[in-house]
Amino acid sequence: MVRAFIASLTGTSLEWYDFAVYSAASALVFGKLFFPSEDPLTGTLLAFSTYAVGYLSRPLGGFLFGRLGDVIGRKKVLVATLVLIGTATLLIGLLPTQAVIGPAAPILLVVLRFAQGVGVGGEWGGAVLLTSEYGDTRRRGFWASAAQIGPPAGNLMANGVLAALGALLTEPQFLAWGWRIAFLLSGVLVAFGLWIRVRLEETPVFKAMEASGDRPQAPIREVFTTQPRALAAAVLCRVAPDVLYAMFTVFVLTYATEQLGMARGKALTAVLIGSALQIVLIPLAGALSDRWNRRRMYLWGAVAAAAWPFVFFPLAAGGSWPLLAVGVLVALVIHSFLYGPQAAFVAEQFSPRLRYTGSSLAYTLAGVIGGAVAPLLFTALLGAFGTWLPLALYLAAAAVVTIVGVLLGREADHDEDEEYTRNAAVRAAADQAPAGGRT
Missing domain, CATH: 1.20.1250.20 (MFS general substrate transporter like domains)
Known part of the structure; x- marks a missing residue:
């Protein structure tokens, strides 16, 4: 292991x-x-x-x-x-x-x-x-x-x-x-x-x-x-975490330097501190999702992701580095509690014999509609409206998409793999048995 x-x-x-x-x-x-x-x-x-x-x-x-x-x-x-x-x-x-x-x-x-x-x-x-x-x-x-x-x-x-x-x-x-x-x-x-x-x-x-x-x-x-329902659930549940991560590790560097007049190095330091914290928080969140209900934990994380930008942008508006750092850290904590359980949640949506295909499709399709376009959309929205509100609404909409995906998803079936391997062993033994010995 x-x-x-x-x-x-x-x-x-x-x-x-x-x-x-x-x-x-x-x-x-x-x-x-x-x-x-x-x-x-x-x-x-x-x-x-x-x-x-x-x-x-x-x-x-x-x-x-x-x-x-x-x-x-x-x-x-x-x-x-x-x-x-x-x-x-x-x-x-x-x-x-x-x-x-x-x-x-x-x-x-x-x-x-x-x-x-x-x-x-x-x-x-x-x-x-x-x-x-x-x-x-x-x-x-x-x-x-x-x-x-x-x-x-x-x-x-x-x-x-x-x-x-x-x-x-x-x-x-x-x-x-x-x-x-x-x-x-x-x-x-x-x-x-x-x-x-x-x-x-x-x-x-x-x-x-x-x-x-x-x-x-x-x-x-x-x-x-x-x-199809499993694929839809797995794709949609990934959207908010990808958009949240794009905002608070990529776009926040542009926002801090161009809108708040902050040195890029200071903004990057806040992101790196949050990244170091995530190395511990992500496996912790994954472990906690094993003790608590994984779907419920994911739902609460999506709700927090929707709400936090409406707190972060007013908090950081004064250009204070400590407040910006706190805002980024909280965002990456929220992301950890979405991202840690995500891998298990996605894998559990698919039957064992289709799990690699389903998980890979969910990962790549969600990446195109989520993280790939998010920095560009954040930049375009800020340029068009000149205020943070459309950015927060965009992330809130992404969180709603993820909530729909989690509600579409199924609960973990902890016995599924064991049942599959046991039944597969029975089938394999039956196939190898002499024809005259079969009932």
Whole structure:
């Protein structure tokens, strides 16, 4: 279980490490090196467009690897996704610039970013199942939370690396070669993750599927035709946590600097303190959801997510850093109590034989309508109305969507996996028995 927990945590941490490093590189480096233009803003916008490609390609990964996870196994797919993400990230760190190979440089950057997104799209669902299908189903909230620790852990690692590079290198050095170090260091995480994952056995649920011949032939079609309510519940329940996280880890940096006149470093410090706290709070929230009713806990978290922006923006309006920090910390505490139980809640919506496909589809589809567009919508709303109220209403609407999803979802069935593996063993034994010995 410990190896499975670490294997799950490693993959999602790599994903979010890449997320943060790529975001910084898009803003600081890629526009100059891969999209040089007379207008610096144009180059930066083109660089950010490659960042968006990583989100848009995730559903493809969810469809591809989610299906394979229910057909060939959780472990094999998780090794493949980690290799794909890691290889693409390392190649970005080695990629020649436009000054060296011309137009091929930005094209290759887009291709590698696309490959990263495909790998990420298949990573989360398997990372969740790796722990949740190994352990006691009555502690699924805690074990499945391993995949959820990735965002704060990845953000902390990325910002730590970028801060160290900023302190050790001059700006010309960072622009010339220093940024590559941040990408190449991901190889350490990939190597460690592979070492853990290749040593793991398949989960008991997939072993039972394989032994009984119950692997689905068309899992994507089966999810859409036989479990549409489960898919809707799993997609909708993810929207508010994604939008809340986008507001209080990404957009809050823009709001604090441009609207409150605060130094970016101060705003970033508040986010990093909250991220460090989440590393403890997310597994704690997952464990608490095992003791309390998971759906009820999720509902109260969604209500708190809807209400908090109406407190935060007036609280931070004076430009006080301590009040801003308190506001961000409370928001990330609320997010922890949504995000910690989320992995278990999503996995529990689907039957064991379709769980990888269903979880992956839910993760990638929700990411497109939730976290991917949230920073852009926040920026557009603030630019159009010039006040915080539309931002708070947007998050409240996202919370309502999540409440609907939780109400559509089903309660945890702690005996489902045991019953499935037991019945699968009976079917497998019957299939292997001599024809004359059957009754």
